[in-house]
Amino acid sequence: METLLDLRDAFFNLDIILRASPILISGFWMTLKLILTVVPLGLLGGLIVALLYTVPSRAVRWPLIVYVDLFRAFPPLVLLVFIYAGLPFAGYEISAFAAVSLGFFLNTSSYYGEILRAGIESIPRGQVEAARSTGLSKWQAMTWVVLPQAVRNVLPDLISNTLEVAKLTSLASVVALPELLFQARQAQSLTFNATPIMAAAIVYFVLLWPLVRLLSRLEHRMIASH
Amino acid sequence: MNPASPAAAMTNWQAFLFTFFDAKTMATYAPKIAQGFLLTVELAILIVISGLALGLFLAVVRSFRIRPLNWLIVFAVDLFRALPPLVIIVFFYFGLPVVGLGFEGFTTTWLALTLVLAAFAEEIFWAGILAVPKGQWEAARSTGLGFLGTLGWVVLPQAIRMTIPPLTNRTIAITKGTALGSVVAVAEILSTAQSAMAESANPSPLTLGAIAYIILFVPVVIAGRWIETRFAWKR
Amino acid sequence: MTQGPVLLSVRGLRKSFGATEVLRGIDLDVHERELVFIIGPSGSGKSTLLRCCNRLEEPSSGSIIVDGTDLMARGTDINLLRRRIGMVFQNFNLYPHMTALGNVMLALRRVLKKPRAEAEEIARAALARVGLADKAANYPTELSGGQQQRVAIARAVALDPKIMLFDEPTSALDPELVGSVLATMRELRESGMTMMVVSHEMGFARAAADRVLFMDQGEIIEQGPPTQIFEDPREARTRAFVQQINRH
Numbered sequence: 001m002e003t004l005l006d007l008r009d010a011f012f013n014l015d016i017i018l019r020a021s022p023i024l025i026s027g028f029w030m031t032l033k034l035i036l037t038v039v040p041l042g043l044l045g046g047l048i049v050a051l052l053y054t055v056p057s058r059a060v061r062w063p064l065i066v067y068v069d070l071f072r073a074f075p076p077l078v079l080l081v082f083i084y085a086g087l088p089f090a091g092y093e094i095s096a097f098a099a100v101s102l103g104f105f106l107n108t109s110s111y112y113g114e115i116l117r118a119g120i121e122s123i124p125r126g127q128v129e130a131a132r133s134t135g136l137s138k139w140q141a142m143t144w145v146v147l148p149q150a151v152r153n154v155l156p157d158l159i160s161n162t163l164e165v166a167k168l169t170s171l172a173s174v175v176a177l178p179e180l181l182f183q184a185r186q187a188q189s190l191t192f193n194a195t196p197i198m199a200a201a202i203v204y205f206v207l208l209w210p211l212v213r214l215l216s217r218l219e220h221r222m223i224a225s226h
Numbered sequence: 227m228n229p230a231s232p233a234a235a236m237t238n239w240q241a242f243l244f245t246f247f248d249a250k251t252m253a254t255y256a257p258k259i260a261q262g263f264l265l266t267v268e269l270a271i272l273i274v275i276s277g278l279a280l281g282l283f284l285a286v287v288r289s290f291r292i293r294p295l296n297w298l299i300v301f302a303v304d305l306f307r308a309l310p311p312l313v314i315i316v317f318f319y320f321g322l323p324v325v326g327l328g329f330e331g332f333t334t335t336w337l338a339l340t341l342v343l344a345a346f347a348e349e350i351f352w353a354g355i356l357a358v359p360k361g362q363w364e365a366a367r368s369t370g371l372g373f374l375g376t377l378g379w380v381v382l383p384q385a386i387r388m389t390i391p392p393l394t395n396r397t398i399a400i401t402k403g404t405a406l407g408s409v410v411a412v413a414e415i416l417s418t419a420q421s422a423m424a425e426s427a428n429p430s431p432l433t434l435g436a437i438a439y440i441i442l443f444v445p446v447v448i449a450g451r452w453i454e455t456r457f458a459w460k461r
Numbered sequence: 462m463t464q465g466p467v468l469l470s471v472r473g474l475r476k477s478f479g480a481t482e483v484l485r486g487i488d489l490d491v492h493e494r495e496l497v498f499i500i501g502p503s504g505s506g507k508s509t510l511l512r513c514c515n516r517l518e519e520p521s522s523g524s525i526i527v528d529g530t531d532l533m534a535r536g537t538d539i540n541l542l543r544r545r546i547g548m549v550f551q552n553f554n555l556y557p558h559m560t561a562l563g564n565v566m567l568a569l570r571r572v573l574k575k576p577r578a579e580a581e582e583i584a585r586a587a588l589a590r591v592g593l594a595d596k597a598a599n600y601p602t603e604l605s606g607g608q609q610q611r612v613a614i615a616r617a618v619a620l621d622p623k624i625m626l627f628d629e630p631t632s633a634l635d636p637e638l639v640g641s642v643l644a645t646m647r648e649l650r651e652s653g654m655t656m657m658v659v660s661h662e663m664g665f666a667r668a669a670a671d672r673v674l675f676m677d678q679g680e681i682i683e684q685g686p687p688t689q690i691f692e693d694p695r696e697a698r699t700r701a702f703v704q705q706i707n708r709h
């Protein structure tokens with residue numbers, strides 16, 4: 001009983017949650033803002049990467065492979081620190097938000113790009129030929145015939161990567177961007193109590209769990225069909 | 227044309243080189259970063275071994291289809307897939323000591339990433355087990371193999387083969403999380419580079435760190451690419 | 462033909478999937494060295510009957526006795542019994558990650574616990590028996606359908622079963638590959654194997670079956686020697702089915 005109460009005081013302290021809620025809520029909004037910035041940017045970048053991949057030229061392809069493999073190789077946190085702490089030495093001052101956006105863009109567009117490329121490559125050539133034979137241009141065939149099927153084929157991977165991007169935003173706390181985890185850490189160090197971190201964890205879980213459930217269904221269906 | 231401008235550009239370029247590739251600073255901190263490199267490798271290997279082993283174990287337990295146990299496994303897997311790894315690390319490192327359960331940074335990072343990898347691996351192994359056709363179970367059972375014998379000799383070898391591509395990619399992604407150890411004072415590459423940068427007031431150690439990561443992970447990513455095509459979904 | 466002792470005895474066998482009853486009281490004795498051939502329309506319960514005989518399907522009620530052992534009794538070690546009941550499936554179900562030899566050796570090693578050398582010797586002999594001695598090192602994907610099915614037969618035969626169950630062993634094969642599998646089955650039959658065969662290969666039935674059984678809607682409608690069932694069936698349903706088959 002004693003220990004249960006201790007646990008409650010340490011991790012589920014109502015008093016502390018009430019005091020910390022304003023900054024936790026502001027952190028939550030910042031996290032959402034980050035997700036809504038990084039995901040569309042990354043998708044757009046990824047789409048460009050994937051489309052460039054269809055250009056049948058080594059001069060295009062090799063730089064792309066280098067770009068994609070390089071930024072998939074770097075741990076995102078390393079990229080972030082490099083940009084945030086390194087760029088000022090080169091004479092560019094950059095805000096934490098801009099550093100996070102840029103760092104995650106490089107990482108995320110590489111992953112989305114790889115996924116969309118695989119999707120496009122999964123569509124048989126006959127589809128393009130059929131579309132072209134009805135008079136569609138190359139880009140029309142890509143937009144209306146190939147891409148819709150490609151996206152559907154790799155939808156689980158796209159969602160999975162989006163989940164990863166959402167989780168990635170917590171790294172922004174390292175460069176003092178006041179998102180959810182950063183605010184939780186602040187509140188925790190002020191109150192010497194783990195409740196704010198627990199609260200942040202619960203928020204992340206509630207926010208992302210539906211995505212995890214959805215994914216696990218899609219993935220099972222995908223593997224089972226192979 | 228102003229004849230001074232190419233020269234000015236030259237100096238800028240030299241300044242850039244001097245700032246980010248300062249040979250003296252690099253030479254000074256290279257040994258430390260090499261140590262960080264080794265620690266990163268050690269941490270990554272430990273995570274891969276324990277994470278994959280735990281994931282496989284959980285998938286095997288799940289195949290016994292004991293209801294309450296499976297709900298527990300599914301919940302734990304969902305939990306560690308949904309939570310950002312850094313949140314888990316921060317919780318273990320800063321939260322648990324409140325109730326007297328403190329771990330070192332190294333142990334914390336290892337434990338957190340092991341749980342995350344195990345969660346993803348369990349899900350992937352389980353999907354693989356389900357994807358092995360029912361006829362394989364029936365053929366093996368009809369020759370007298372028991373449940374475990376069938377699982378171990380017939381089903382798992384096929385399931386694991388099918389799951390190699392997604393598993394490889396996931397494992398690479400999660401081992402890159404070793405950089406998160408820098409947040410909880412693990413002297414791996416990133417944190418060594420950061421403190422060297424602070425000490426020398428020069429970003430060259432960071433460049434060195436970046437090079438270390440390229441040496442470590444570019445081959446891994448390329449190998450992952452190769453494995454993906456080599457073991458592409460087929461039976 | 463003189464009948465040997467009863468090897469497989471099925472009494473009052475019923476099987477339901479949910480609300481639908483798929484087997485509605487099957488009584489059947491199979492004697493030693495006998496070949497029982499089962500025909501019937503799709504969905505009549507032929508596969509379910511075979512699969513109940515080694516408990517791949519759990520019967521809802523009734524009794525099944527194989528070689529004196531009650532299949533349904535609590536004390537029966539089903540795995541031990543199953544290796545005495547060979548099963549051959551429509552789509553082979555070879556293990557794709559093992560060679561032909563590996564497929565045949567697995568149960569010898571892991572169920573019968575034979576040492577490697579002995580298991581390999583038995584497995585090679587079984588492969589030779591189905592005419593595939595030279596394919597021992599090949600993986601299933603490197604074999605034709607007919608060869609795969611013969612490996613599957615070797616996998617069952619190697620365990621020295623008392624009785625073998627064949628569920629449409631040639632239905633998944635291209636016509637030109639059917640002959641080799643039927644020849645292997647003929648050879649098995651001539652060596653004295655007790656067999657229960659579900660198939661549409663009427664020619665094989667005429668040549669090799671001791672008894673033909675016609676099933677419809679979960680019941681045995683009629684049974685007798687091949688000539689009687691194929692040429693002079695008593696039941697209208699049997700006649701309709703046989704005519705339909707012969708037209709093809």
Ligand SMILES: Nc1ncnc2c1ncn2[C@@H]1O[C@H](COP(=O)(O)OP(=O)(O)O)[C@@H](O)[C@H]1O
Pocket residue numbers: 478483501502503504505506507508509510
């Ligand atoms: N696992 C199952 N679950 C539900 N119904 C089944 C199952 N297996 C077979 N059935 C049904 O039982 C009936 C008999 O099937 P089966 O024994 O395969 O027939 P046959 O082999 O004679 O074609 C069919 O109607 C089939 O749909």
Ligand SMILES: [Mg+2]
Pocket residue numbers: 507508509629
């Ligand atoms: Mg059938």
